[in-house]
Amino acid sequence: MPGPIDYSKITIVPDFDTAEWWAGTKQHKYLVRQCKACGHKWFPPFPACNKCTSMELTWYETAGRGVIHSYVVVTQPILSAFVEAVPYVVALIELDDCHEADGSLVRVAGVLLNDEAEVAIGLPVTVVFEHTPDPNIVIPRWRISGTAEDTWKFTE
Amino acid sequence: MGALTDKYCIVGVGETPHMRPSNRTTFSMACEAVKKAMADAGLEPREIDGMTSYQAGDSTSSSHVATALGIRLNYSLDIVGGGSSTEALVAHAIGLLEAGYCKVIVIFRSMNGRSGRRMGGQAPSGPVPPVRAEGDAQFYMHWGWTSPAQWFGMSAMRYLRDTGTTTKAFAEVAVAHRYHASLNPKAIMRTPITIEDHQRSRWVVKPFRLLDCCLETDVAAALIVTSRERAYDLRQPPVFIMGGTARTMAPNSAWNYSRPEIHYVAGNYGRNRLFGMAGISHKDIDLISCYDAFTFTTLIQLEAYGFCGKGEAGEFVKGGRLQIDHELPCNLSGGHLSEGYTHGISMVIENVRQLRHRVDDACPGWAEGKHTYDRAAGCRQVKHARIAACLGWGTETTSSSLILRGISA
Ligand SMILES: [Zn+2]
Numbered sequence: 127m128p129g130p131i132d133y134s135k136i137t138i139v140p141d142f143d144t145a146e147w148w149a150g151t152k153q154h155k156y157l158v159r160q161c162k163a164c165g166h167k168w169f170p171p172f173p174a175c176n177k178c179t180s181m182e183l184t185w186y187e188t189a190g191r192g193v194i195h196s197y198v199v200v201t202q203p204i205l206s207a208f209v210e211a212v213p214y215v216v217a218l219i220e221l222d223d224c225h226e227a228d229g230s231l232v233r234v235a236g237v238l239l240n241d242e243a244e245v246a247i248g249l250p251v252t253v254v255f256e257h258t259p260d261p262n263i264v265i266p267r268w269r270i271s272g273t274a275e276d277t278w279k280f281t282e
Numbered sequence: 283m284g285a286l287t288d289k290y291c292i293v294g295v296g297e298t299p300h301m302r303p304s305n306r307t308t309f310s311m312a313c314e315a316v317k318k319a320m321a322d323a324g325l326e327p328r329e330i331d332g333m334t335s336y337q338a339g340d341s342t343s344s345s346h347v348a349t350a351l352g353i354r355l356n357y358s359l360d361i362v363g364g365g366s367s368t369e370a371l372v373a374h375a376i377g378l379l380e381a382g383y384c385k386v387i388v389i390f391r392s393m394n395g396r397s398g399r400r401m402g403g404q405a406p407s408g409p410v411p412p413v414r415a416e417g418d419a420q421f422y423m424h425w426g427w428t429s430p431a432q433w434f435g436m437s438a439m440r441y442l443r444d445t446g447t448t449t450k451a452f453a454e455v456a457v458a459h460r461y462h463a464s465l466n467p468k469a470i471m472r473t474p475i476t477i478e479d480h481q482r483s484r485w486v487v488k489p490f491r492l493l494d495c496c497l498e499t500d501v502a503a504a505l506i507v508t509s510r511e512r513a514y515d516l517r518q519p520p521v522f523i524m525g526g527t528a529r530t531m532a533p534n535s536a537w538n539y540s541r542p543e544i545h546y547v548a549g550n551y552g553r554n555r556l557f558g559m560a561g562i563s564h565k566d567i568d569l570i571s572c573y574d575a576f577t578f579t580t581l582i583q584l585e586a587y588g589f590c591g592k593g594e595a596g597e598f599v600k601g602g603r604l605q606i607d608h609e610l611p612c613n614l615s616g617g618h619l620s621e622g623y624t625h626g627i628s629m630v631i632e633n634v635r636q637l638r639h640r641v642d643d644a645c646p647g648w649a650e651g652k653h654t655y656d657r658a659a660g661c662r663q664v665k666h667a668r669i670a671a672c673l674g675w676g677t678e679t680t681s682s683s684l685i686l687r688g689i690s691a
Contacts, residue, residue, distance in 0.1 A: 131426065133424075134412070135411075135412040135413070136412070136413060136415050136423050136424060137412070137413070137414045137415065138415045138420050138423075138424065139414055139415060139416045139420065140420070141416070141417070141420075144420055148420075168535070168536035168537065168540065169536070169537065169540075170418060170421050170537060172536055172537070176534070176535070176536045195440065195544075196436050196437070196439045196440035196443070196544065197436070197439060198427075198432055198435040198436050198439060198487050198488060198489070199485070199487065199488035200426060200427075200432060200487050201484075201485040201486065201487060201488065202485075202486050202487065203409045204402070204403040204404055204409060204410060204428050204429045204432070205409060205410045205413060205423060205426070205428060206409040206410055206411055206412065207412075207423075207426075208409070208426050209409050211426065214426060216425055216426050216427045216432065216436070218436050218440075218539055218544075229542065230535055230540075231535075231540060231542075232540055233537075233539050233540045235421075235422075235425040235427050235436075235539070236425055237425060237426045242488075247439075247440070247443050265424050278443040280439060280442065280443075280488060280489055282449075282488075
């Protein structure tokens with residue numbers, strides 16, 4: 127498991143487009159944006175539907191599960207919040223329940239609770255909510271939650 | 283061929299040294315670069331009437347630089363942007379010249395990219411002190427995913443998986459660009475490297491090693507665009523703009539990384555426009571610049587712009603194909619990996635010098651176009667350089683490009 131992330135060194139400032147999303151993580155919900163007009167889902171929560179331009183939007187509560195589509199292993203910290211965390215894995219996660227008939231899908235990123243040794247493209251992951259010093263900010267992390275047949279791992 | 287092909291030219295180029303650190307303001311550096319570009323072209327301040335720049339909230343403005351140099355402008359604009367900006371501002375300059383807003387336009391980039399706002403994301407002294415996460419950064423910051431190396435590394439990792447390419451292909455790019463830097467007295471990193479040196483260098487963010495990453499640099503650089511008619515009267519052999527694209531985007535599924543293939547980058551959507559406007563094909567290209575924020579960004583754009591097939595860039599670059607005197611010389615100044623990082627403008631400048639046959643190398647007669655082509659003696663002029671492609675990169679989803687033509691091959 128990577129070292130701790132010092133969330134006191136990142137002050138999250140929710141805004142018009144994101145405040146409800148942060149309210150969601152506080153309740154341990156992983157939300158994505160959804161269009162009321164056509165049902166399309168996306169993330170991050172951009173303010174309009176890019177399929178139909180509707181700005182009448184709602185939120186879809188995902189199951190918080192997905193598959194690792196890609197990843198990087200950060201060995202050099204950029205933010206001071208991550209100095210103790212390196213090396214850590216940022217995974218790009220394709221959410222299980224946001225696939226649409228035309229092929230559109232939703233990916234999100236997040237810091238894995240697993241180490242590099244365990245990570246591979248193709249593995250399933252589940253969200254885990256991590257509390258921070260700010261009671262209003264709860265951060266989603268991801269944990270590898272199973273195995274898969276078709277996996278790929280970076281070798282040096 | 284496009285209606286504007288060959289109608290406008292790049293007539294002057296100039297830059298400060300590549301410094302780490304500069305101990306100067308971006309204002310001072312910009313003035314030096316613009317002054318050198320004017321001198322190179324043989325233009326007086328009173329003959330310049332347009333100026334544009336690009337920046338990331340880390341620089342000085344066109345109107346400020348013009349005022350300092352005694353230039354009275356009819357048009358100025360400072361845009362936000364990075365690696366897709368130079369080629370885009372050249373396209374923008376053509377539009378302004380065509381419409382008659384001004385007659386001679388300077389484009390510059392001035393940045394303390396190492397000692398000021400670092401392009402790699404860290405603060406000058408190391409990891410960024412406590413920050414406020416606003417806008418998109420609310421997500422990127424809590425994801426621990428905040429630097430270009432980390433972002434493009436995500437696409438690179440998936441590319442390696444999808445194509446079976448290995449990081450030895452990244453190494454080929456690093457080795458080629460470093461070899462060119464070894465022939466460039468202005469370059470920061472001039473010691474040639476091997477594939478093994480690349481493979482042994484430390485990790486920054488897997489799959490990128492140190493030698494996959496460009497050099498954060500303090501530098502300013504400028505170029506001047508004007509009409510063909512005006513260009514004929516100036517000091518240097520004109521370099522004609524045959525065609526280009528300006529911030530062409532990939533179709534976007536709301537967010538870069540939710541696109542079906544995250545490594546199918548924007549150049550794929552610009553290449554037909556670029557070659558169509560220029561009226562030429564790949565076999566006509568003598569040299570290229572291909573944005574090397576990272577080795578991977580060069581590699582993937584070779585595919586995007588059709589120099590090789592999809593997934594084939596690793597094979598394509600093997601055996602030094604990107605090196606001078608080989609098939610497709612790339613980033614002849616050493617590029618951002620080895621000369622210094624300018625957000626793209628220095629790569630266009632190098633191509634201009636190559637097409638004039640006046641590359642500023644170790645040849646005593648370079649300024650008169652006299653080159654030895656003796657690499658051991660430090661000549662980096664490409665023989666018979668006539669047409670060059672400049673392939674800029676903003677992100678996976680934004681690209682800009684140019685095709686330039688010289689007359690003295
Ligand atoms: Zn919609």
